[in-house]
Amino acid sequence: MTISYEEIRDFLHSEQRALDDKDYDNWLEHYDKEAEYWVPSWDVDGELTVDPQSEISLIYYARRDGLEDRVFRIKTDRSSASSLPEPRTQHMLSNLEVLNASAGDAEVRYSWLTNSVRYNSVDTYFGTAFVTLVRGEDGSLKIKRKKIVLKNDYIHHVVDIYHL
Template sequence: MTIATPIRPDLSFDEIQAFLYAEARALDDRDWDTWLTFYHKDCPFWMPAWDDEDKLTEDPQTEISLMFYPDRAGIEDRVFRIKTDRSSATSLPEPRTSHNISNIEVLAREGSQIKLRFNWLTLSYRYGQTDQHWGTSYYTIDTAEGRPLITSKKVVLKNDRIHHVIDVYHI
């Protein structure tokens, strides 16, 4: 699958939105190989934990995180485990998901880098039960390598009291 987003450093809001939607679609379609192409090799993927009711942990190296991969190799390992059923955290069968994105904001543009914030809601269905997860994501995307790539991803899960393991496809 290819991304239909024109490539240039000054991505329009519509192109940014299309990029985010295409990443979400790859997750919903369980198209893991395509999903990985959205990430730069040095991209950290971090979901901090809530330290208390209103404060997030601030350092994935020294504090608890709900999820942390320091670079794309960690994300690739997670995808490998999902695809090969080599993880106790893998949900079998994989849930059907629907990722919904809203309130996309461009926070800053610095050269080829674009800092974004957006809200999301993911519905997932498995074993006759529907679950929902929602939160806010913070991305830095970079167009210097010819097409947009996520160079930093922070996901804030707002409903962190969950009754099962949460995985990359839930967020």
């Protein structure tokens, strides 16, 4: 049976809700052990970088253990982003498209917007995400690959996982 639109939608909302709730351990559970997490940057010509191994990225983790390290740093105040206090965020997902789906995997694209407040200042981040989902051994969905295109032109401070 093909992975349904509703299951994909609910899963992606659950991932974003975990970030809003600062439930980082639950957020990590949405990711496969081999998950790639990539936020490419824009080059001087206004084109996205295409190779995280040889070009600058805003964030790049080849496997979930990189995300686990990131979460550890956030939870133990060892974050290079120095985001203390952590911002309050509200993630919104729209324009969800299922590009391909089978019983075992799905390719999806969606638009996203995150509002973040810290020190009485509100920042808005927005963009497009491209996600490969796989059915885990336990039957649950997992993110195998996530490419997040941040479309903001100007960012006031370091961007972290909870902004995206």
